[in-house]
Amino acid sequence: MGRVRCLALTLLVACTPSPRMVLSPSQDVRIGTVTLGLSNVHALFGRHVVLVDTGSPGESQQLEEGLAELGVKPGEITCAVVTHGHSDHAGNARWLQQHGVKIIAGSGDLWRTIRGEHGKLTSTSFFAQLLKITIPSHYAPFWADVRVRDRYDLNACGVDGEVIALSGHTQGSLVVLVSGGKVALVGDLFRGGALAGYVHPWSPKEHFYQDDIPLVHRRIHELLARGVEWFVLGHGGPSSRADVAREFE
Numbered sequence: 001m002g003r004v005r006c007l008a009l010t011l012l013v014a015c016t017p018s019p020r021m022v023l024s025p026s027q028d029v030r031i032g033t034v035t036l037g038l039s040n041v042h043a044l045f046g047r048h049v050v051l052v053d054t055g056s057p058g059e060s061q062q063l064e065e066g067l068a069e070l071g072v073k074p075g076e077i078t079c080a081v082v083t084h085g086h087s088d089h090a091g092n093a094r095w096l097q098q099h100g101v102k103i104i105a106g107s108g109d110l111w112r113t114i115r116g117e118h119g120k121l122t123s124t125s126f127f128a129q130l131l132k133i134t135i136p137s138h139y140a141p142f143w144a145d146v147r148v149r150d151r152y153d154l155n156a157c158g159v160d161g162e163v164i165a166l167s168g169h170t171q172g173s174l175v176v177l178v179s180g181g182k183v184a185l186v187g188d189l190f191r192g193g194a195l196a197g198y199v200h201p202w203s204p205k206e207h208f209y210q211d212d213i214p215l216v217h218r219r220i221h222e223l224l225a226r227g228v229e230w231f232v233l234g235h236g237g238p239s240s241r242a243d244v245a246r247e248f249e
């Protein structure tokens with residue numbers, strides 16, 4: 001658990017512990033997080049294990065090692081939810097699929113996943129524009145086993161929760177709700193912390209890239225209105241309801 005992974009990111013060098021366990025408030029679904037080079041992969045521990053996101057292309061070995069440190073045994077993972085078709089979230093989906101994991105992705109991002117390219121990234125800041133060169137644009141293409149247009153019951157994968165389609169970051173973005181809807185795994189709906197999540201990672205911030213910023217803000221308010229208490233993020237996090245409400249009021 002104490003392993004430290006370091007990330008060299010353009011002018012910035014930072015270190016972050018990986019993997020780590022995050023217990024959901026009700027603790028009925030435990031959540032473990034493996035922080036890879038650019039993004040988080042979360043493991044939901046229910047009757048089986050479901051992953052949320054898959055990391056960047058070429059990180060399958062680090063992902064496998066991180067999951068092993070979380071106590072995930074090969075063959076325990078039934079499904080992986082790809083929150084959207086950007087390369088740092090969909091990068092190892094094909095590799096997982098080849099190992100028997102059912103891949104769940106949003107219908108609206110199918111055009112990305114079947115081509116294995118993340119499409120246009122619309123920057124939300126000058127720093128984000130600079131950061132773009134560090135993000136791989138292509139990954140191994142895949143045809144999702146489950147294409148979510150509206151919602152999907154994760155009990156089919158052995159975890160008490162649901163996947164809902166919530167466009168905004170991309171057209172096909174998904175959010176995973178567990179713990180009776182109190183915990184939302186939101187992908188890139190927003191990010192945590194300064195300097196790509198390595199300083200104050202729990203502090204919610206506008207994500208570097210958004211297809212539709214006003215829609216994203218409406219989605220955040222929709223989740224707050226549903227009663228979400230904790231937001232588990234693709235970068236940094238987790239963020240509390242109070243902090244999210246304050247940042248995006």
Ligand SMILES: [Zn+2]
Pocket residue numbers: 084086169188209
């Ligand atoms: Zn993204």
